[in-house]
């Protein structure tokens with residue numbers, strides 16, 4: 001079977017499912033979710049011309065005064081009455097300017113003598129220290145588009161736009177099946193031949209960070225019947241995720257178990273390193289993704305396939321990992337027949353590869369801040385060369 005290019009495999013995986021139903025969620029709980037509809041402003045921001053400083057609202061054309069302090073305007077108060085000629089308004093940050101005033105003399109630059117206001121310093125132009133009506137956004141303006149990721153700034157924008165809750169994609173449910181006779185639960189004793197199942201908590205952490213709901217099915221031994229049952233029992237989830245048993249050995253039973261459970265495989269084996277044995281398909285309404293068991297392979301394939309799939313189902317318009325450009329601190333060798341995703345971190349001199357690129361090297365993985373993407377067949381790279389990275 002020839003190896004599938006990464007981009008093609010990503011496209012085929014995302015095509016296996018579409019966005020989950022939308023739900024209305026309190027804005028304060030929307031971080032990490034994706035909008036299902038365009039969001040429009042229900043109000044002008046600012047609602048009136050507001051002062052950006054504590055001081056005095058004046059008419060700039062009357063410079064250099066002096067002015068009589070006729071009224072006061074504070075944040076939370078309605079629009080004050082208009083200023084007459086020669087009048088100013090005591091004003092505080094966030095408060096509305098009286099009609100006809102157009103600049104703020106900050107109080108550090110003001111002097112009060114005999115009940116009159118005199119300016120110090122440079123001439124004030126109209127508009128100084130004024131936040132004009134609707135300059136942030138105007139009522140009915142589109143604030144955010146369907147598919148946008150909601151972070152703190154987007155939530156602030158929507159709330160300021162008048163929204164208390166937002167329509168977002170439902171959180172995908174992911175059933176997580178860890179396979180391998182050698183695995184024991186985290187923290188349990190490890191008799192000879194055994195090791196802790198680190199993939200399940202690692203993947204649960206990655207999934208939790210983007211809002212997916214994880215259903216941990218637990219550790220399933222390398223037994224065709226047990227594994228088939230575990231996959232069948234997971235079929236209510238939006239995504240069935242397995243780790244281990246994806247390769248070609250006699251005890252790599254995920255593929256036969258998936259077939260026995262009635263699943264149809266869409267692809268297996270990707271042109272990437274690490275992560276070659278990745279597979280995907282459908283089992284009933286669930287999308288199945290089988291990650292390799294090696295912890296680094298599981299981490300890299302989760303970054304490139306699992307997280308984009310979750311984002312896609314949760315409503316993201318742009319679900320694939322974002323790339324960036326950075327320069328190398330040291331040369332890199334030519335790549336082979338697969339795209340390399342090298343684990344690396346940033347230094348003042350540029351990117352440095354972690355101490356081991358072995359797909360089981362978790363101590364090295366824990367140093368990584370990004371993946372350097374090196375397409376198959378790349379020539380050696382020199383120090384200082386710019387490369388594409390995927391920040392982690």
Ligand SMILES: Nc1nc2c(c(=O)[nH]1)N[C@H]1C(S)=C(S)[C@@H](COP(=O)(O)OP(=O)(O)OC[C@H]3O[C@@H](n4cnc5c(N)ncnc54)[C@H](O)[C@@H]3O)O[C@H]1N2
Nearest residue numbers: 178180197198199200244245246247252276292293294297
């Ligand atoms: N003859 C070949 N052998 C292998 C090939 C191949 O093409 N031909 N591919 C290699 C590649 S590439 C990878 S990646 C691995 C993936 O194999 P599996 O998905 O079948 O993974 P396992 O054999 O079950 O486990 C590999 C390794 O990872 C450890 N592991 C598994 N699950 C966990 C877990 N939940 N937590 C922590 N560690 C885990 C497991 O103990 C093994 O050491 O296959 C190569 N072989």
Ligand code: MOO
Nearest residue numbers: 274275276297359
């Ligand atoms: O593709 Mo495997 O993940 O290189 O070890």
